[in-house]
Amino acid sequence: MTHSTGPGRRRTLLHKLLPTIAAAGIGAAGLVGCSSGEDSGGQDAKAGKSADKSAVSSDTKASRDTEAKGTGIKLKTTTGEFGTKAAAAADFPTWGTRWVVHQTADLGSPSVGMINQGAPGQDRISADYQVNTGKRVCEDGACSTYMAHITKPVNGFLTVVAVDIPEDSLPGVPVQNGAEPPKPPQTGGTRAETLQRASTWLTANNGTRVPYSQAKMWKDGYRQDCSGYVSMALGLKAPGTNTVGLASSSITKPIALNDLQPGDLLIDASGDNNTRHVVMFEKWNDAAHTSYTSYEQRGDFGTDHTTRRYGLEPGSEYKPYRPLKFAD
Known part of the structure; x- marks a missing residue:
């Protein structure tokens, strides 16, 4: 020095x-x-x-x-x-x-x-x-x-x-919290850790949810929209990719709807930034798979943990994907 x-x-x-x-x-x-x-x-x-x-x-x-x-x-x-x-x-x-x-x-x-x-x-x-x-x-x-x-x-x-x-x-x-750059997605990883990171934004804003924004970045360096939020939960490089990127073969792979497991994604990658969206699957709410609980960052609200049916309706543009970081 x-x-x-x-x-x-x-x-x-x-x-x-x-x-x-x-x-x-x-x-x-x-x-x-x-x-x-x-x-x-x-x-x-x-x-x-x-x-x-x-x-x-x-x-x-x-x-x-x-x-x-x-x-x-x-x-x-x-x-x-x-x-x-x-x-x-x-x-x-x-x-x-x-x-x-x-x-x-x-x-x-x-x-x-x-x-x-x-x-x-x-x-x-x-x-x-x-x-x-x-x-x-x-x-x-x-x-x-x-x-x-x-x-x-x-x-x-x-x-x-x-x-x-x-x-x-x-x-x-x-702004990153740490001296090393974020690591890219890799084989392996823990679904529980991914969901735990997703849950942090529910209270990260002084005990309340992180507000939604397509332009702003949260204190951890990630964009405050749906894809930035999911990028954070998956541990992708900040400020996060978009929904089209999350659906790419370098990050996820398509799976069957009934094969969804905790940490998997439902992505609508069609249209533009006003129509595309992604949520993170947590669990099925019943044996018939009529609804599920998910984490998401949604417009006019912010971080949410609630029941959803995206992708379950016939002809839905929401498709199920599995992050490559999960070995299963």
């Missing part, structure tokens, strides 16, 4: 250039899985007081006031089931020189590289998620508890203090 060797202050230019960056989901009230949602909590404001510089992984030798081209943040956008929104991978400017990129979201972990080795702010970084470490890091009047997992120009973890923005966390980038 290196340290700051010269003065500098965070540019104020970005305060004028930086728009309010938020996922611009296009939610419309429609079928049960597809309506706009509510905002969820906020993030800590960027601190403006200087603190112990020895905690920072940097060796800055130039002022953050140095003008550079393209200082505005560039967020990629995607259009899909949940509308147009900021993509998980985002491009940000940096300041200063010789910021250390770490192996994990811990300033004490080994270095895996460095940014801005030759000139202040020469590198832009791309980040796919960030971690709230709970440990405050300050440099030159800017502070943050976040470390970003960057994929460019080095793959590893970088303190958000190195990013030339006025916030203490990266706008539009999912």
